[in-house]
Amino acid sequence: MKTQYIILSLIIFCNLSLQAQQVTIPIETQNSAVVLQTDNNKRLKIVYTGKSLKNSADYAGTEKVFLLNSQGAASNNNAFTVAGIDNNFTEPAIAVVHVDGNNSLDLLYKSHNITATADGAILTTITLKDPVYPFFVDLLYKTWKEEDIIEQWTSIYHEEKGEVILNKYASANLYLYNKDYYLTSYNGSWAREMQPVETHLRQGMHTIESRLGTRENLLTSPNFMLSLDGKATETTGTVMMGQIAWNGNFSLQFETDVYKNLHVVAGINPYQSVYHLKPNIPFETPRFVYTVSFEGVGKGSRNMQNWMRNHTLIDGKGDRLTLLNNWEATYFDFDQEELVALFKGANELGVDMFLLDDGWFANKYPRDHDRAGLGDWEPNHKKLPDGIPYLVKEAGKQGVKFGIWIEPEMINPRSELYEKHLDWVLRQDNRPEIYFRSQLVLDLTNPEVQDFVFGIVDNLFTENPELAFIKWDCNAPIFNGHSKYLEKKNVPQSHLYVEYTRGLEKVLKRVRQKYPKVPMMLCSGGGGRTDFSLFRFFTEFWPSDNTDPLERVFIQWNSSYYYPAMTMCNHVTNWSNKPLKYKVDVASMGKLGFDIKVNELSEADLAFCKNAVANYNQFKHTVWHGDIYRLMNPYDNDFASLMFVNDAKTEAVVFNYLTNWRYVAETTIRPIKLQGLDPSKKYKITEINLYENQREFIDPTVIYSGDFLMKVGINPMINLSRTSVVLKIQAI
Structure with a gap:
């Protein structure tokens, strides 16, 4: 009897010792929680995802209620799944080759810390380390309590003597303990953006990805909506909504496992992007941003929109400019006096600004169509003999501001820039050039090209201090993926897609440091760029070149799940035969603009438009900032x-x-x-x-x-x- 008592005491003592060593880390917002916990081998597990608990101490016991004992599936709920060890059968979040050629990886818990950030969030940083190699991964979780938003990303670094090859490097790894998952993703093409597709996820893998390099969501959006435990509605059910906030190739992988739980891996698409990581230089991945709503899709939308306005979007609590654009009124065929005549129309409508669109630049190869001139950013002397300053001044006389269109990342082969700086162009020397809309892409991995692109914006503002708005377009994906700059620097070409996106961000940071307040529109042949990372630099976006108001009802409806109305630029045009009132009403459901010849409106149409603009000015703040x-x-x-x-x-x-x-x-x-x-x-x-x-x-x-x-x-x-x-x- 005494021996049995001693054995029982030892068992209790050992269990208590193991529990004492166990680390539990709740990642909490006001209503949801992701709970991480170490096991007996210091491997970090995701042991709970769901509603937040009132008593934080209760999280420690959540692991015990789930029985994950299927053979070969013990690692399914790892906090950051790895490639190269035998006990992981799920999709890895990271895959590496060490300096010595070994391609295995194991990540054990090392430490964590929790801090309050200056912008009002809570940042949890968890450091994992390989027990054999000096290789580290920091898992970072930034939580916005009131908005129920989690931003999740990783920092990867090492102290090996040489370069470690990263074959995959995800931002986020999640494990959801629900069942019956319905995924809504968004497909489309030019003029058919944000077309929803619902997929009932069964056991296996479903992937959403882009491999376009730029204009990354031309065909597929980085946004997703995931109904948990059956279909959610606008007001009922559990739903996760979010996106991978990366203006480049992305990948979202949804893997339903043997337990009918869901494993999510999100990050940069590793497609042709093997990265050679030098020692002691962290590789920081983009943010995976999501919310979980237990009150349906509507609550999830309001979470995302409030977070954007409060914490991400440039001037998210401010105003936006209504405008008259000349594109569908003139296309490339205009001169400065015709533009000045349009300024009067902007004044008559009562809008804030006139926006000059494509076609105002280039001389040797005039921008009279979309096949020439991109790259040569001097005003066309024939169309604009007095330059942009004259237009800014004349617009001011009519009481309206002046904005301008640029497409600074792109180049036409028929341009002086192409003739002078062929080495600035992404192209394959020994293969035929492939064009998209008669364009190629400039090499933004190159600091000289970054200076050139920044200079386009800087020169416009230097010459025109009263310039009020920039429409920044981007129409071509990367078809000719080779960088002369990376080649000269002996940097692998597999870095191109990552470094291009980083190069663009460097340019935009410089623009915002010098011009922090100017409104800028994201445009990419329509809604080809809408990731949250870019809204640190832009105030709004162009959802689609399709301005048929009936189509826009659907496009704007789907965009509204993720973006505040104040970010969506909606123009009244002659695209369709729907009534003018229908067009204006649809365009008023966001940031209102017009793309018409005002002097050709009937008296009744003009009176209606003027009254509608006056009405809009009365309710616009409710649309822009309301729920x-x-x-x-x-x-x-x-x-x-x-x-x-x-x-x-x-x-x-x-x-x-x-x-x-x-x-x-x-x-x-x-x-x-x-x-x-x-x-x-x-x-x-x-x-x-x-x-x-x-x-x-x-x-x-x-x-x-x-x-x-x-x-x-x-x-x-x-x-x-x-x-x-x-x-x-x-x-x-």
Whole structure:
């Protein structure tokens, strides 16, 4: 009996000793948690993902409730999966070749620290080390408590005597203890951006990736939406939403394992990007940004948008400029007096700015079409004999600001720059050049090219201090991937894709250091660039060259899951035959612009546009800074309805659009239940943007309670004669 007591005591003592050595690290936001914990061998595991617990001490016990004992799957929940050891059968987050040629890796917990950052977040840094080699990986988690956002990335470094080859180097590795996963990703092409595809994930691998080098989300977006435990709706269910914030080749891998748990690996796409890492120089990966909502997709959207406005987006709490653009009015065919005549139209509309688009530059090879001139950034003497300063001055006389289009990363073979600096172009000497939209890409790995691209912006502002806006375009992917600069520096060509993106960021940092306030639009043949990393430098983006308002309802709807309305540039154009009111109403659901010849508008059309701009100026801050609620999904219904509500819940704007133009479309059958209002407040509803003598169906004298509007709703009376309806809601 005494021997049994001694043995039992030893077992208890050993268990207590092991527990004492165990390290538990919760990564928490206000509502969600990812919990990391060491095992008996100092391997760091992901032991819990889900709702945050009230008592942090309870996280230590979460590992015990999951039984992960399937043969060959003991490493599935490793915090950072590795290649090269036998007990890992899942997709690795990192794969290396050491200086001695060994391609194995093991990562054990070494230490961690938690600090508060100057911008109001909590940063957790966990250091892992190989027990055999002086090779380290820091796992970094930056949490934004109020917004329920986690940014996750890695820093990889070593102290070996030579270069370690990185074959794969992910930003994030996650392990989710849910089941029945539905992944929404976004595919498309030019003018068909952000087309959603839902995939029911079964056991195996599903990958979202880009290999274009630049314009990285022309065909595939870095955004994703992952419903956990079955399909989420706008207001119910558990959903993870986010993106890999990298303006280059990316990869998102979703692997459902034998337990029906989900393993996620996200980061730079290792496609042709083997990286040779020198000792004591950390390789920092891009941020993987995500939120988890337990209240449906709508809450996830509001998390992402609030985080962007508060912490990432340039001037996220400020204003945006409404504008008149000349592109669809003139294309390449204009002169300076024709442009000056358009300034008057901007003044008549009441917009803030005139934007001069493509075609204003180059002389030896004039930019009269898209096949020549890119790279030669001097004003065309024939079109603009008095240069850009004259236009800025004339715009000012009309009371409007002046902005300009550039595409500084690209070059046409028919250009003086190509003739003088062929070594600045990404191209293969011994192969035919491959063009995309008659363009090649400049080599931004080269510091001289970085200086040149920065100089394009700097020269414009030096000559024109009152310049108010830059539209930065990027239309060509990298088809001719070879860098003369890397070749001369004896740097492997497999560094090209990574160093190009880093080179672009260096240029943009210089621009923002010298010109911190100027608004800049991301444009890339439409929505080809929308990753969060670039919104540190840009105030807005162009979602698509497709300005058909019906198509824009869907494109802007899908973009709204991830981006605030103030970032989305929406223009009224002549693209389609939809009513002018429909076009203006759709464009008002973001940052409003016009791309028309104002002097060709009828008297009634001009009066409507001027009134719509005046209305927009009254409600734009609610759209730009308010919470979004998507009420009726156009993919499931014959019309779309969404609303924006200000923080005080005293004002809201509801946009309603017909999307099925058949007579049998179901639109006016039942009311729409609103969201986000204060149930105890009283509200009046006014229909705005009425065209000429259009009848108002909403009685502005009726007072509603917020409770009524959210439980019973309001019928906007959408039909073939009222194809778009904008409602302004104000608290009494």
